[in-house]
Amino acid sequence: MNVQIDITGADAQGRVFLTWTPVQATAKIVNGTGAGADVVLRSTGTVGGLLFDTNRTDQGGASLQLSLPGNGQPVSFWIAGEFKKPSVAYGDAVVQASDKTTGAVLGSKAVMVRIRKSANTLSGPERDRFLAALGALNAKGLGAYRDFRDMHTDDTTREMHGSPGFLPWHRAYVLDLERALQVTDPTVAVPYWQFDMGAPNVFTEDFMGSPNGDGAVSFRPGHPLEQWTTDSELGITRNPDFDISGSADVIDEKATMRLGTTFIRFWGGPRGMEINPHGNAHVSFTEASPIHFIGTAVRDPLFFMLHANVDRLWAKWQWVNHHTSPTDADAFAPTAPNNIGHHLGDTMWPWNGITGSPRPSTAPGGPFPDTGVTPAPGTTPKVMDMFDHLAVGGGDPLGYAFDDVPFELPPTVVAGGG
Template identity: 45%
Template structure:
């Protein structure tokens, strides 16, 4: 007698990834003699420093470390729910297993990962190396898929698809999600880490990680760091001129702290002024070079860690203020009418370039194609709307979750 275990409605290994949000867990007893239901216990088996998971018979109930249930012997599936235990993410792929047992007999197990975006300064060496390796492969010395992401940020500037309005945060959330899914196609254990630019980050600004600029602004990497081969626009290397002390050694006091950012206001209209400070200040206060200008910022891989923190601040504000529901005016200001803002900034607008629209007022090109899919979640689909970016943890609608979470942003 054995048991079949599947997660996220998929039997493939690519579906075996969790966040803090609930995911469906399907169990089915195999090779059992027909008769009364068989009592089983579901629990976890964690590896050293592994993630931790919790179980519940219903999606919105109380999650526990173990769960007892009765399995039908006729092969009928039983559906329950599993989520990562907040504060205990994985460090490696498959470092925690879901185990189903009958008394002392193990009937089946499924290795999973609690895959969470983390503080770049706190990554393990292995996590750091997986990320830089995946980024380098996506770039492929300037010839890889990363070209599309570079072009997205440039082409979207002229027609204000990504900046200058309320769509700034949703657009960049979609942008990060698309990039992250492409990285996960290379290494499914990778997430984009975030740079907390209001704190010093000595472990990030090293030659083994994001690089250290010399006096001319040329970023230097260690001999084992594959980012040394980074190239954009046909030119190898990264230009990042340091202004004053390194952010690895100090935090700029003129950049709003996390506490100050979260206190900007309880409505999205007030909160989104963070596009100027801390976001804009983080771009220009530490460095000159590519990172300090919108048309060139995405040439530097540091850009994505910076924006991951911008997105984390929005996510934390959403969690603390309860701003996931697109129906709430305080969750997103789309203007008094559905089309009162620039295209791409209204709540029900599709997001360029994933919508493929190349007629005015959209840009004349749409690099990258549709949004990359995920085996763990179905949202947001190939052509996301602005509103699809709000409920990223599936708080309002469980099917809306986007498959990412942050290490310090719990479910509300």
């Protein structure tokens, strides 16, 4: 007798990538004698941790007992990555089914708890897989990274800056890139540069490069970004205006969380987070650095690690204030009627393919990429689709999570089976 474990979101190769959000799974007896069995599911991985429950909850445990019928009928349960126990490689998280009475192992399934982590704490293999995928996406200036570069220019800035859609749009943007990287290596997640802290492991020749005296970034020989090319120019220029052993010239995370408990105060105005820490992080590099300016910032791949951290700060603010629902009046700010692309129900450029005034004249990249992990946010995401990335309010998650933002049901949500 064996136990087969099937988890929602498996790819064509049967690989499963989990976050902190519980997903549905089943266990069933195969090759049995017709007799049922009581089995215990356990997390037995070497690094990644797993939690189980019979309901969709944030209170799962490291083991779960199930009674499986002998006719092979599957029994449902929920599974999630255990907060603070992410994977570092595929297969270091394992769900194991054993006989309750004898302890005999009846089946197991290796998975990965794939989580966005601080770039400064990545293991060497995690860092190198990310860099290899990023280098492949750029392909010496001939790859799909050109589309991401063309999305974020002076001509397209009204789609993503200076209005409430700033945070949802950039959340979609980083996720689009992440999914593009995962086509090359599905174990990759975009790490974040926590710019209010020192990141000595990031600005090195082994990772994002070390600037020389004139700001040209150098890499070790054979580095995946050694031939980085954008706008037909080889190389990266990044001249920090701060001591790279310390933080950029930004307010710290605690101050960011204190900007306001409503979206309009948190995001907007001269004291909102779009200005500081986000804007200050960009201009913590000199004007000789492309990342300093909106129109050229994406020439530097550090951009996406910077914005992964912006997204993390928004995600943490949402969690702290229980503002994950776009229908929550304090979770999103109203905007002017003519400000297309920044209303909850607006589809977002360029994924909607809409061109012509007031939208930009082109829509690079095509529809939003799908993934077997989750159907969200769809091929033409709306502003509202980018809010609840962990799906704490139900529905489908966006398929990523941060290492310090847990899945936690809001006080008004009662855990249940649906």
